[in-house]
Amino acid sequence: MKIGIFSDVHANLEALTIVMEAYKHLDIDDFICLGDVVGYGASPDECCNIVRPLVKFSVLGNHDAAVAGRMEYAYYYEACRFVLDLHSNAISKENMDWLKSIKYTETMDIDGVSIGFSHGAPVIPENFDYVFSMEQAYKLLPHFDELKDVNFIGHSHLCRAFALEKDDVHEVISQDFVIRPGMKYIIGVGSTGQPRDYDNRAAYTVFDTIERKFTYYRAEYDIEKAALKIFNARIDRNFGNRLFVGV
Numbered sequence: 001m002k003i004g005i006f007s008d009v010h011a012n013l014e015a016l017t018i019v020m021e022a023y024k025h026l027d028i029d030d031f032i033c034l035g036d037v038v039g040y041g042a043s044p045d046e047c048c049n050i051v052r053p054l055v056k057f058s059v060l061g062n063h064d065a066a067v068a069g070r071m072e073y074a075y076y077y078e079a080c081r082f083v084l085d086l087h088s089n090a091i092s093k094e095n096m097d098w099l100k101s102i103k104y105t106e107t108m109d110i111d112g113v114s115i116g117f118s119h120g121a122p123v124i125p126e127n128f129d130y131v132f133s134m135e136q137a138y139k140l141l142p143h144f145d146e147l148k149d150v151n152f153i154g155h156s157h158l159c160r161a162f163a164l165e166k167d168d169v170h171e172v173i174s175q176d177f178v179i180r181p182g183m184k185y186i187i188g189v190g191s192t193g194q195p196r197d198y199d200n201r202a203a204y205t206v207f208d209t210i211e212r213k214f215t216y217y218r219a220e221y222d223i224e225k226a227a228l229k230i231f232n233a234r235i236d237r238n239f240g241n242r243l244f245v246g247v
Contacts, residue, residue, distance in 0.1 A: 007154025011041030035061025
């Protein structure tokens with residue numbers, strides 16, 4: 001089975017549309033979203049309208065939770081709170097009900113591979129902890145036996161993967177790699193709508209459960225159009241400007 005896994009769309013319709021078009025050439029069997037369909041961008045309802053009927057399931061992102069009234073976000077900075085409030089009033093009842101129903105985690109066992117899906121770290125997922133550094137990955141070692149063979153996460157907006165052994169962690173530096181038996185993997189799939197790894201192209205990924213092969217992909221999209229929508233919506237200009245740089 002080929003699973004298309006993407007995350008952190010952040011209401012960027014232009015990026016999401018291009019990624020969905022690119023996926024058509026990859027013979028995907030199921031799609032899974034790792035959260036944050038909303039937040040930051042200018043097209044929250046339109047993006048929900050695409051993701052909601054498409055995916056086998058999505059997991060809850062922190063921006064999804066905030067928009068759906070499932071978490072306190074008073075501590076977020078003002079520009080971010082403004083967008084969350086805007087999106088809460090912009091999406092349809094159907095999409096709001098969907099965001100309210102999404103689980104923090106999902107699992108799948110297929111072709112002899114156990115797979116976990118969460119927005120942030122797979123341990124205490126409601127905390128939305130980041131895993132994008134070796135130090136953060138090492139903190140998961142005490143939970144080695146609890147982890148699935150492969151644990152897909154979003155949240156950091158970075159394409160960063162780690163292979164865990166019982167007592168060690170290795171960063172995986174490759175655009176595609178095969179899952180090795182006996183190891184546990186934490187794979188950050190990057191961001192479709194707001195990359196932060198200095199590559200402004202939309203990120204999307206594929207996991208082939210039969211070949212046990214994971215692959216990162218990137219796609220160019222109309223950044224200027226996406227940013228202009230943000231500017232016209234009077235959302236903080238930084239949320240549009242950063243799209244050009246990929247930070």
